[in-house]
Amino acid sequence: GAGVSQSPRYKVAKRGQDVALRCDPISGHVSLFWYQQALGQGPEFLTYFQNEAQLDKSGLPSDRFFAERPEGSVSTLKIQRTQQEDSAVYLCASSFRVGQPQHFGDGTRLSIL
């Protein structure tokens, strides 16, 4: 499809495991954002890329969280040594350029047991 694609849609992991979440932005979109959404809350910013450059990672909650976008298109959010508080929906968004609205994928629901 033409929208932002995220995989997997659902991920269950045991506490302490590492997970990797993938985002395929809309083709040609320069900006890519990751957000974390807890149950009953609005999305909260994690990190931002412009092409392959990570311009803002101030929202990452700990050094267990790492994101990359090596070729300026697909991005991966990695969480190491997962904790129960990492359970949330992780949303990816992209925009064509500065000044354009962000378009979101359907998210990955992560559950840590």
Next chain:
Amino acid sequence: DQQVKQNSPSLSVQEGRISILNCDYTNSMFDYFLWYKKYPAEGPTFLISISSIKDKNEDGRFTVFLNKSAKHLSLHIVPSQPGDSAVYFCAASVASGSRLTFGEGTQLTVNP
């Protein structure tokens, strides 16, 4: 510190009537505001935006009003339709294209 607040967790209106969703913000540096609609198990869908140089923006049944002095914006949906039933999020950014700060959302239910 919640910089964007939606004080009504839920709103119920009759089909054909007006729905008014409200949003307040505290950061005077915000200059770009957006509304998103979200259905269960889907990502937020962009509805409408407004920059701080305007006080109104219209797109079909959706109108957003911005009152900078009160740090308040609202989304009007006229006429409301059952398919509008969803969670509506208000969001703001310091520059149009930078990180978004979201409110907690308002669940709108439009009754047939």
